[in-house]
Amino acid sequence: MTTGSFARLVCGRRTKWIVLALWIVVLVFAGSLAGKLGGVEKNDNASWLPGDAEATQVSELQKQFQPDDIVPAILVYERTGGITPADQEKAAADAKAIAAVPGITGQIIGPVPSADKAALQIIAPIKIDADGWDKIADVVGQIKTISGAGENGLGISMTGPAGVAADSAGAFDGIDGTLLYTTLIVVAIILLVTYRSPILWLLPIVTAGVALTSAQAVIYLLAEHGGLVVNAQSAGILTVLVFGAGTDYALLLVARYREELRRHADRHEAMMFALHRAGPAIIASAATVAIGMGCLMLAEVNSTSGLGPVAALGVLVGLLAMMTLLPALLVIFGRWLFWPVRPRYGTPEPTATGLWARMGNRIARRPRAVWISTAVVLGAMALGLVQLDANGLSQQDSFTSEQPSVAGLEVLGRHFPAGQGDPVVVIAGADRADAVRTAFTGVPGISAVGDPVVKNGLVQFEGTLTSAPDSQAAEDTVIAARDALRGTGAKVGGTTAMTLDINEANKHDNRLIIPLVLLVVLIILAVLLRSLVAPILLMATVVLSFAAALGVSALVFRHVFGFGGEDTAFPLFVFVFLVALGIDYNIFLMTRVREETREHGTRRGALIGLAATGGVITSAGIVLAGTFAALGSLPLVAFAEIGFAVAFGVLLDTLVVRSVLVTALNLDIGRWMWWPSKLTHQDPAVDAPVSPAPLSQSERVLPQ
Structure with missing residues (x-):
């Protein structure tokens, strides 16, 4: 189909109503599906890690030692003048109560006193169930309720991987709504200023909203039945992309339509020429964006490769809406949409003498x-590129505002080995246990190695880092461990190894x-x-x-x-x-x-x-x-x-x-x-x- 015949089909005197009716039907079906997109998002490590990374392999092997995915929550009790017997009793009572919280699995560790006697810590293992990481925030919230905020000089902090995950979940909570409403307000204001019309700006907004809902429905179906990986990051960027790119296409089309309205008395004919002349550029632009986004599918990082098809689909659906629904709406409503500056037939084109x-x-x-x-x-x-430091963000640097878990990490680091509760994990063949333990123990940056756990012909060791798990020093320790264990068949994983592998990918x-x-x-x-x-x-x-x-x-x-x-x-x-x-x-x-x-x-x-x-x-x-x-x-x-x-x-x-x-x-x-x-x-x-x-x-x- 040529652009000319397509234009006649979209903006014909009768076919414009058919186009509108078809989009109404699409919206009815898409509306219920789009609302389910959040339910199929995957925000666990697997949705971010490279599929063949060493840390990913360790994560899979760990299932043989513990059938459930576990993430530790760490409670830290701190008193400047030293922990009192009453503090110890409270921490012990809290540990007992925490053990009964739904979602807590295995043995509670602690209360463990610090070497300086000024702090205690409790480590509570949280099970990641079928609902993924979404439930962590609920469990962490119950733990905080049990422990309270501390009083009479006793400070209580929630931190560890579970605490950080809960704060991250809070940051992502409502991301779709926040981005949608913020984007709507921004686009509406800009379109009002651009068109200087109290009505015209509504049509691109409505069309972009229909496009976003339709795109979310398609992506939900692909995620639910086609194996497409969607997370909060890609879902959030989808909203920005559909509104941003879709409104761009709308602006180009409306500008060309306004030109043609000055050259043609009939608005249907004007839209036909506008689509015929602006359509190829809009289609080429959208195709370029979609193909460029599609290149992300070649990425090693799962979250990046998943963003590729999500973004490409969003742009293509946005293109379809802007090339069909928007033209139909424009010709249905007529020239009065441009009030108070309506483009009248035969008037000169103002851009010829404009800014x-x-x-x-x-x-x-x-x-x-x-x-x-x-x-x-x-x-x-x-030249400012010399200041670019794209080597990853630590947990302390990941938030624009202060988070409780980050403050808790600082408290933990003052009294305990920085890596306690978030160990480096090493898995190897059981027949190499002694050699692996000796090599692992000698790695600089590992303060202690726990007892081996043997199962199904494999052995697992956990090593405590002397540095914070999200620091460059901790990543250097993981690299050193992999070098020291090379030739033993051992694989090194854990949170720090995951971060390292994601950064390398x-x-x-x-x-x-x-x-x-x-x-x-x-x-x-x-x-x-x-x-x-x-x-x-x-x-x-x-x-x-x-x-x-x-x-x-x-x-x-x-x-x-x-x-x-x-x-x-x-x-x-x-x-x-x-x-x-x-x-x-x-x-x-x-x-x-x-x-x-x-x-x-x-x-x-x-x-x-x-x-x-x-x-x-x-x-x-x-x-x-x-x-x-x-x-x-x-x-x-x-x-x-x-x-x-x-x-x-x-x-x-x-x-x-x-x-x-x-x-x-x-x-x-x-x-x-x-x-x-x-x-x-x-x-x-x-x-x-x-x-x-x-x-x-x-x-x-x-x-x-």
Whole structure:
């Protein structure tokens, strides 16, 4: 089906009602399914760990020693002047009561006094049942109720892996609702300012909401019946992505529709032309985003590979809604939607003499100086990359606000070996038990090794770390343990090993997926623009823009927000979102420039393209930046960093790179931008350098 026939089908006088009816039916069925998405999310370690990582293998082998997945909760009792007999009695009574809490399995350890006699600790093993990690917060809450907050100078802290998991669950609690409402408010405000209409903004919002509900329903079905892995991270990003990308497509379509309403008396005909002319760019943009996101499926980290299909499906469903439901709604409601500034038939197109037309006129005076100076400034911004520390976040650095479990870790570290309650786990063949124990005991950073547990021909040891389990020193200890045990057949796991393996897998994914996405996007641009020079230059601007955004973000994180570092997946996520989504603006601009180049030449076509799309690209960038900035509403550093970097990068891309740098390159290079297509052989006279008149002499700088 051609775009012309598709356009007639979507916005026909009768078929528009059929399109609306079909989407109502879809919404009725999707609504009930979308609400079940949270029930199939998997937020346990398996949904994050690389499938073949050594820590993953140890986690599977541990099931032979303990059939249930166990995560320890640690209660720490602290009194500055020393623990009293009354404190010991209370802790003992608490331990007995905690043992009866549903979800507690095995033996309660403690109360164990610290060497300085100023603290006690209780370690309670919590069973992770079929409901996964979602129940941990409930069990931790019951333990806190039993122990109380402490009084008369006795401090009581809940920490350990279970305490941290409970705080993380609290941070993710309501993530979908928080992001949805924050995103809705941001998009609504921006659309109101953009359209200056009290009604028009509702249609993109409604359409994006329908798209999100439909996407959630499809993803729920795939997660429930197709084995798709979905977690809170991917579900949250889905909301931002559907609203951000979907609203971008809506803005482009509405802008082109408004143009055509001035050229056609009949609104159905105007929408048909708008879809026919803007549709290919929108489809190409969505396909590029979907393919770019699909590249994430090659990631080793399960959470990243699961995000790929979730994000791709969200973008494709958003595209379908914006190309069918939105056009139908626009023609059903008619021109009055644009009130109070309705585009009347026969009136001049205001973009021809607007802000971006005047901007293009200024760039045309000295395009080479403009693109060189812009590139130098972006390069200087990229120097901030020296401050980037994407080596992972400790538990203390993972939250934007103080959390009880983090404070508890500090208390625990003051009185007990930092790694107590969260050991390094070693599993080997039982026949190598003595050799493994000797080698493991001699590893620097291991303060003690527990008694061996033998079962099914395997032996398990647990070693206590001298360093905090989430520290770099602890990861170095795991690396040293693996080196010391090499050749014994032993495998090293535990929480620290999981973190290490996830970080290493993230670094591998960065090296694999970033070049792959660049190559994929380059090929798509080459096919779409039928050129080699333009795609290479555009990709160079994309990389420069990404580096500048990352450099500025690193400086802000370190010196403004005071963050302790970046997650190892941070560069990959920011790159994929900035490149895959930012390429939309390249496509919106360059397809229009190519369209105008056929008649006016590249230099004049570049000015017309900038004037026609500058406003909509800016609006789209602000909307997308606003939706990603909504991630900052969550108390998690990793989300806040991604939200800031993508928001800043998108604004930089739309306001500077696309509008100034790319336009200046088009003006300077001229028809050779399209080499080796036939546009390169256009009459040089048609593509003569632009000599704009002084702005004060005339408002009209572009031909109609």
